[in-house]
Amino acid sequence: MNIKVVKDLIELIKDTDVVELEWTPERIHIIRRSGPYEPPYSRPHDNDRTSVSLKEKHTVTVTSPLVGTFYRSPSPETPPYVKVGDRVAKNQVLCVIEAMKLMNEIESHVDGIVAAILKQDGERVGYGDQLFIVEEL
Amino acid sequence: MTPWLFLHEGNCPPELTMETDLDLFEAVRAGAIEGSLRVYNWTEPAVTTGCHQKSFAFHDRELVLPVLHRPTGGGAVLHGNDITFSICTPLGTAFPPGIPECSGCISRIFASALGLCGVEAGMNGGRHLFSPVCFARPSPAELLADGSKILGLALARKGGFMLAQGVIPLRVDRVLAERVFGDHDMPECRGILEMYPDFSPALFLVRLRECLASHAGVLLQECSQGDHEYH
Numbered sequence: 221m222n223i224k225v226v227k228d229l230i231e232l233i234k235d236t237d238v239v240e241l242e243w244t245p246e247r248i249h250i251i252r253r254s255g256p257y258e259p260p261y262s263r264p265h266d267n268d269r270t271s272v273s274l275k276e277k278h279t280v281t282v283t284s285p286l287v288g289t290f291y292r293s294p295s296p297e298t299p300p301y302v303k304v305g306d307r308v309a310k311n312q313v314l315c316v317i318e319a320m321k322l323m324n325e326i327e328s329h330v331d332g333i334v335a336a337i338l339k340q341d342g343e344r345v346g347y348g349d350q351l352f353i354v355e356e357l
Numbered sequence: 358m359t360p361w362l363f364l365h366e367g368n369c370p371p372e373l374t375m376e377t378d379l380d381l382f383e384a385v386r387a388g389a390i391e392g393s394l395r396v397y398n399w400t401e402p403a404v405t406t407g408c409h410q411k412s413f414a415f416h417d418r419e420l421v422l423p424v425l426h427r428p429t430g431g432g433a434v435l436h437g438n439d440i441t442f443s444i445c446t447p448l449g450t451a452f453p454p455g456i457p458e459c460s461g462c463i464s465r466i467f468a469s470a471l472g473l474c475g476v477e478a479g480m481n482g483g484r485h486l487f488s489p490v491c492f493a494r495p496s497p498a499e500l501l502a503d504g505s506k507i508l509g510l511a512l513a514r515k516g517g518f519m520l521a522q523g524v525i526p527l528r529v530d531r532v533l534a535e536r537v538f539g540d541h542d543m544p545e546c547r548g549i550l551e552m553y554p555d556f557s558p559a560l561f562l563v564r565l566r567e568c569l570a571s572h573a574g575v576l577l578q579e580c581s582q583g584d585h586e587y588h
Contacts, residue, residue: 289409294408294428295409296409313515316408318407318409320457320496320497321407321429321430321431321510321511323428325515325516327516
């Protein structure tokens with residue numbers, strides 16, 4: 221996915237009533253709401269979370285500190301570290317980047333919810349490439 | 358001096374190789390020990406593959422060998438008769454905090470110890486080019502002797518801690534290597550005893566202990582097999 225496209229999409233929906241936009245090569249899925257925003261990934265046990273409007277959300281972008289290969293899971297046979305909508309704690313591992321025979325774990329800088337995963341498993345990434353968007357709690 | 362646990366296990370069954378390395382790494386991360394060096398050989402031939410190496414298959418489809426995933430990166434290694442080692446340490450203590458500097462430091466210490474045993478080994482340098490077969494291609498911090506790669510090294514970083522896994526082949530079973538990898542991926546691969554018949558693994562460990570002390574301020578403290586106090 222081209223990061224410029226993502227940025228353009230984010231800019232496009234800024235200050236609109238669009239609260240969720242899912243974009244894949246096959247389709248664009250948009251949800252518009254005018255009331256308080258309840259994230260689609262809220263779970264029954266998340267009752268302690270209060271609903272907040274999208275405009276109040278503060279997002280943190282996790283970038284790649286090195287050039288390498290992006291992997292979403294510890295190994296090919298294991299599930300991903302995180303999925304979109306997962307709640308993550310500060311210092312929780314989000315992915316690994318392999319560079320020069322080094323498996324380098326990348327952690328969340330904040331407590332939050334994974335709002336977007338911007339790279340595909342096995343994709344090459346460069347220094348400073350955006351990997352995740354995490355909504356800070 | 359920083360005390361490190363020194364685990365010299367002799368021959369290790371394949372199923373305990375990666376598992377013990379991970380136990381040691383967790384013990385270091387938990388602060389139970391300050392660092393560790395583990396050295397072992399293998400009770401039987403086995404293959405280790407890089408953490409994310411997918412779809413590894415033997416060239417000879419009828420071959421049956423244990424295949425183990427390393428927690429570190431890199432390509433596949435055929436083990437059989439070698440000095441396999443792992444190092445677990447917080448970054449920025451015995452070694453520099455940067456990963457390239459850290460792996461370079463490890464290689465220089467091993468090169469110094471090999472040099473004291475009469476093996477002229479030097480770092481490859483250059484740029485990293487991935488190969489699905491570890492010993493087909495040297496990476497920048499890995500060691501060469503007489504044109505052959507003699508030390509393979511791969512790492513994993515978790516938070517402020519590093520696990521390094523390495524191997525120095527003593528003898529290479531070329532027939533088995535060909536069944537594992539095919540013949541095109543193993544150029545110039547020789548065991549250190551094939552190049553230096555007088556090389557003594559026991560003396561090498563003595564020299565390695567000295568070099569770790571002088572280069573990195575590490576004091577190795579013995580832990581015999583079965584005395585796994587780090588658990």
